Amino acid sequence: MTKINALITGVQGYLPEYILTNDELSTMMDTSDEWIMSRIGIKTRHILKGEGLGTSDMAVVAVQKLLEETNTKPEDVDLLICATVTPDMQFPATANIICDKVGITNAFSFDINAACSGFIYSLVTGSKYIESGQYKKVIVVGADKMSSIVDYQDRAVAPIFGDAAGAIMLEPTTEDLGIIDSILRSDGSGRIYLHQKAGGSVKPASHETINAREHYIYQEGQAVFKWAVSKMADVSVEMMERHNISSEELTWLVPHQANMRIIDATAKRMGLQREQVMINIEKYGNTTSGTIPLCLWDYKNELKKGDKLILSAFGGGFTWGSIYVKWGYNAK
Ligand code: UT7
Numbered sequence: 206m207t208k209i210n211a212l213i214t215g216v217q218g219y220l221p222e223y224i225l226t227n228d229e230l231s232t233m234m235d236t237s238d239e240w241i242m243s244r245i246g247i248k249t250r251h252i253l254k255g256e257g258l259g260t261s262d263m264a265v266v267a268v269q270k271l272l273e274e275t276n277t278k279p280e281d282v283d284l285l286i287c288a289t290v291t292p293d294m295q296f297p298a299t300a301n302i303i304c305d306k307v308g309i310t311n312a313f314s315f316d317i318n319a320a321c322s323g324f325i326y327s328l329v330t331g332s333k334y335i336e337s338g339q340y341k342k343v344i345v346v347g348a349d350k351m352s353s354i355v356d357y358q359d360r361a362v363a364p365i366f367g368d369a370a371g372a373i374m375l376e377p378t379t380e381d382l383g384i385i386d387s388i389l390r391s392d393g394s395g396r397i398y399l400h401q402k403a404g405g406s407v408k409p410a411s412h413e414t415i416n417a418r419e420h421y422i423y424q425e426g427q428a429v430f431k432w433a434v435s436k437m438a439d440v441s442v443e444m445m446e447r448h449n450i451s452s453e454e455l456t457w458l459v460p461h462q463a464n465m466r467i468i469d470a471t472a473k474r475m476g477l478q479r480e481q482v483m484i485n486i487e488k489y490g491n492t493t494s495g496t497i498p499l500c501l502w503d504y505k506n507e508l509k510k511g512d513k514l515i516l517s518a519f520g521g522g523f524t525w526g527s528i529y530v531k532w533g534y535n536a537k
Contacts, residue, residue, distance in 0.1 A: 207379045208336075208379070209335065209337075209338055209377045209378070209379060210332075210335075210336065210378050210379070210381070210382060210383035210384065211331065211332035211335035211336055211343070211375045211376075211378075212375065212378040212383035212384075212533040213375060213383065213384075213501075213530065213532070213533060214374045214375070214376045214533065215274040215275035215373065215374040216271070216274075216371070216372070216373050216498060216501045216502045216505050217267045217268075217270040217271040217274060217371070217372050217498075217502060218267055218369065218370065218371040218372070218498060218499045218502035218503075219263045219264075219267040219369065219370045219371075220369050221251045221252060221254065221263060221368050221369070222251070222254075223253070223254045224249050225251075225367075226248070227241045227242070227249070230364055233357055233363075234357070234359075234363060235360055236360045236363075236364060244464075245364060245365060245464050245465065245466075245486075246465025246466070246468075246486050246487060247364060247465075247486055247487060247491075248487045248488065249487070249489075249490075250366065250367025250489060250490035250492075251368055251369055252352045252367065252368055253350050253352060253368040259299075259350055259353070260287075260289050260291050260293055260348045261293045261299050261303050261306060263348050263350065263368065263369060263370035264299070264303045264346045264348035264370040265303055265307055267346060267348070267372040267498075268285070268303060268309075268344060268346055271344065271372045271373070272307070274374075277374065279308040279309045279310065280308070280309070280310055280311050281311070281342055282304075282309045282311070282343075282344055283312050283334070283340040283341055283342050283343060284312055284314065284331065284334055284340055284342075284343045284344070285300050285303060285304050285314040285343075285345075285346065286300060286314070286315060286316075286317060286330060286331050286344070286346070287299045287300035287303060287314070287316045287327075287347075287348060288316070288317050288323030288324045288327040288346070288347040289316055289318065289323065289347070289348050289349055289493075289494050290318055290323065290349060290493055291349045291350045291351060291353050291354055291493075292316060298314065298315050298316040299348070300314035300315050300316050300346075301314050301315075303346065317330060319391070319520065319522060320399070320493065320520035320521030320522055320524055321461050321463060321491070321494070321496070321518055321519060321520025321521060321524070322461070322519065322522070322526055323347060323493065323494040323520070323524075324345070324347035324371070324495070324497045324518065325387070325497065325516055325517075325518045325526050325527075325528055326389060326524065327345045327494075328345050328375075328384065328497075328516070328528060329384070329387045329389060329526075329528060331344075331345045332375060332383070332384040332387075335376065336377075341376060341377060342375070342376055343374070343376075344374055344375075345372065345373050345498075346370060346371070346372040346373075347371050347372075347492075347493075347495045348370035348371075348494055349368065349369070349370075349492055349493040349494050351366035351367060351368055351491070351492065352366070352367075352368050354420065354421055354422050355421060355422060356418055356421035356422070358418070359421065359422075361424065362421075362422050362426075365463070365464075365490060365491050366422075366490055366491050366492070367489050367490035367491065367492045369495035369499055370495055371492075371496075371497070371498025371499045371501070372498060373498055373501065382511070382532070383530065384528060384529075384530055385448070385529045385530065386444065386448065386528070386529040387526060387528045387529070388444060388526055388527050389524075389525075389526035390436070390440065390524070390525050390526055391522050391523065391525075392523050393522060393523075394523075395432060395522060395523030396521070398428040398429050398432075398523075399424050399429050399522075400422075400423055400521065401419075402417075402419035402420075402423055403415075403419035403420050404419075404420050430464065430466075432519065432523055433463060433464075433467045434466075436519050436523070437460065437461070437467065437517050437518065437519045437527075438471045438474035438475065440517065440525060440526055440527040441458065441471060441474070441475055441515050441517045441527045442474055444515055444527045444528075444529050445515065447529075450513055450515075450529075452475060452476030452477055452481075454513060455475070455477065455481060455513050455514075455515060456481065456512035456513045457481060457482070457483055457504070457508075457512065457514045457515075458471065458472055458475060458477055458481060458482045458483070458514075458515050458517065459483045459500050459501060459514055459516045459517070460472075460482065460484075460500075460516075460517050460518070461491075461496050461497060461517065461518035461519060462484070462485060462486035462489065462490070462491055462492070462496040462499075462500070463486075463491045463496075463519070464491075465484075465486055465487075467519070468486065471517060475515075483500040483501070483503070483504050484500075485499060485503050493520070496518075497516055497518060505536060506536040507536065508532045508534075508535075508536060509532065509535050509536070510532060510533060510535050511531060511532065512531070512532040513529070513530075513532075514529070514530040514531075514532060515528070515529055515530075516528040516530060
């Protein structure tokens with residue numbers, strides 16, 4: 206039987222209008238553009254403002270543009286997966302809400318929570334449904350309103366994150382293109398370094414948890430940094446070795462955008478030049494589930510059929526992984 210691969214046939218993104226600069230952050234906390242640029246590499250991040258607006262509102266715009274780009278009717282979509290750590294509400298799944306708002310009525314949908322690795326976990330999951338032969342149009346959207354869980358009194362966390370959504374369409378192909386291979390890993394012992402203390406079943410929301418600011422991101426930055434640097438590179442190098450891809454042969458590394466120093470260290474271990482790495486961290490910061498589709502969106506006019514891409518991420522959990530993609534079409 207001919208093998209079916211999952212091909213990315215469209216990419217879109219959405220960034221909220223409001224831009225939070227390092228200079229504005231410096232008026233809110235003891236920080237500076239110089240520190241943020243040299244330690245993280247972020248200049249600006251987009252923030253979703255407005256009463257009653259959440260993660261689904263950003264995802265909806267990205268998905269609507271994706272349907273337009275791929276000439277797809279909402280009712281023809283089979284499955285929508287939303288990667289997020291900032292769902293509209295604890296339940297139902299944000300994916301269900303997105304489908305309702307967009308008019309995707311013949312599909313099933315669910316969320317995946319793998320923190321900053323959410324998009325790659327979801328992309329692999331979506332690709333398996335396509336490879337089964339039963340599903341023809343699968344949307345994977347990565348969306349996070351990180352500003353809803355960032356403590357703007359915590360200078361070690363606030364500069365890092367931004368809000369955004371990115372979405373891709375997966376469709377079947379029998380060509381040797383698309384999602385070729387993946388390595389996904391998790392290690393829950395890493396949760397002590399990066400988590401949200403309250404609001405879950407262990408510590409439901411109370412006046413005390415609010416007063417203790419426990420609904421915000423708790424991060425021990427240096428520990429996360431060390432893990433990220435080694436794990437992202439490990440799985441990316443392993444993927445190159447598995448497929449005999451030399452540094453020169455790899456067209457693009459598409460890394461999660463958490464810290465410019467983590468991106469540089471990963472690229473160095475892979476033997477890559479800066480020109481082979483998709484980078485937009487300076488403009489958007491770490492948008493968690495949004496980073497990888499936003500990179501593909503920003504760089505899509507440079508992508509050609511057959512280009513070899515490695516997508517790579519590390520995040521809370523800990524979770525990490527890499528995906529080998531052979532790009533499916535020339536820039537439209
Ligand atoms: O996607 C997964 C999500 N997270 C990550 O990937 C984060 C990984 N970690 C990191 O990116 C870095 O650890 C951070 C950017 C969070 C922090 O950078 P760092 O180089 O590890 O700084 P540090 O925590 O070692 O702090 C160095 C100094 C400290 O001052 P003292 O103790 O040396 O006087 C901090 O208090 O920098 C200080 N500092 C700041 N100074 C100015 C921390 N945050 C700031 C700030 N502005 N925003």
